[in-house]
Amino acid sequence: MVVTRPGQATFGEPATRAADVIAAGAVVVRKGRVLLVHRPKYDDWSFPKGKQDPGEHPVTTAVREVIEETGVEIRLGRPVRPQAYLQRDGRTKLVHYWLGYVVGDPDVGRYEPNREIDRVEWVPVEQAESRLTYPRDATVLEDALSQSKRTGVLAVLRHTKARPRKSWRGEDPKRPLAEQGVEQARAVVPLLSAYAVTRVVSSDSVRCLQTVAPYAAEHVLAVHGTPVLAEEHEPAEDVPALVEDLLTSKEPTVLCTHRPVLPAVLDRLGLTLDEPLSPGDLVVVHHRKGEVVAAELHPRDA
Numbered sequence: 001m002v003v004t005r006p007g008q009a010t011f012g013e014p015a016t017r018a019a020d021v022i023a024a025g026a027v028v029v030r031k032g033r034v035l036l037v038h039r040p041k042y043d044d045w046s047f048p049k050g051k052q053d054p055g056e057h058p059v060t061t062a063v064r065e066v067i068e069e070t071g072v073e074i075r076l077g078r079p080v081r082p083q084a085y086l087q088r089d090g091r092t093k094l095v096h097y098w099l100g101y102v103v104g105d106p107d108v109g110r111y112e113p114n115r116e117i118d119r120v121e122w123v124p125v126e127q128a129e130s131r132l133t134y135p136r137d138a139t140v141l142e143d144a145l146s147q148s149k150r151t152g153v154l155a156v157l158r159h160t161k162a163r164p165r166k167s168w169r170g171e172d173p174k175r176p177l178a179e180q181g182v183e184q185a186r187a188v189v190p191l192l193s194a195y196a197v198t199r200v201v202s203s204d205s206v207r208c209l210q211t212v213a214p215y216a217a218e219h220v221l222a223v224h225g226t227p228v229l230a231e232e233h234e235p236a237e238d239v240p241a242l243v244e245d246l247l248t249s250k251e252p253t254v255l256c257t258h259r260p261v262l263p264a265v266l267d268r269l270g271l272t273l274d275e276p277l278s279p280g281d282l283v284v285v286h287h288r289k290g291e292v293v294a295a296e297l298h299p300r301d302a
Helices: 058-070 125-131 135-145 179-194 206-218 238-247 262-269
Strands: 021-030 033-039 044-046 049-051 074-086 092-102 119-124 152-158 199-203 223-226 253-257 282-288 291-298
Touching (some): 021 058, 021 074, 033 058, 033 125, 049 058, 058 092, 058 179, 074 291, 119 125, 152 262, 179 206, 199 206, 206 223, 238 262
Parallel strands (some): 021 092, 199 223, 199 253
Antiparallel strands (some): 074 092, 152 282
């Protein structure tokens, strides 16, 4: 399974470099209709999207821009083919897209037109391609519709930076996060929020519980601590069994564990990474009927 990673795009061959402008948005599909917006400045129809704010992760950008431009709250599904192109000013632009699933009120009738977006419509799928102004958007739409069936989410998280073993005199399962790890745990919150995670499963070691605590607190969720995901647990066969169970659930879930446990988790998911996950790194798995259909890597420092 290929694990995608947002951040780079190729503009011409053979040079590959980071884009000058990063943006993100979503192809929101619901009941045979696609959510499109009209920009009066350019007199064009496109998907809701916008530029990344300083320090903002693209997944957060995508969700924020959809609600700002349409009033519709979404969660992200699997990634859709990104766009890379030259703007009129000569700068390169990379736009990340995800499928978007409505989690709130889908009504766009109460949206107040403004100078940026003056029309928001749920357009029938069969009319959407002809409504879109740019051919590149039609390519994105085709990619999205080819995989538009709703998927579940399992976010696999390595706990953030813990206090060094050599400076901790207590039992290892009680070893807490370092100050840096506490800050990293806060930074995970908007990423998990973009996927509307509602179930939190964690190793019962303190450093893992503290990693997911900020997210659980913000969304008023219980944390299900389990020894199965702890470093010390045996037998190892319990780990893939737990992952199997989570893959059959439709509830968006985060699983937080340790570096030595991650190979068993990733192996059951059919994923191979070029490098081991660093503290705070996140792999978001999209699954349907117990099978993994897409996966994304979100490094902590991305």
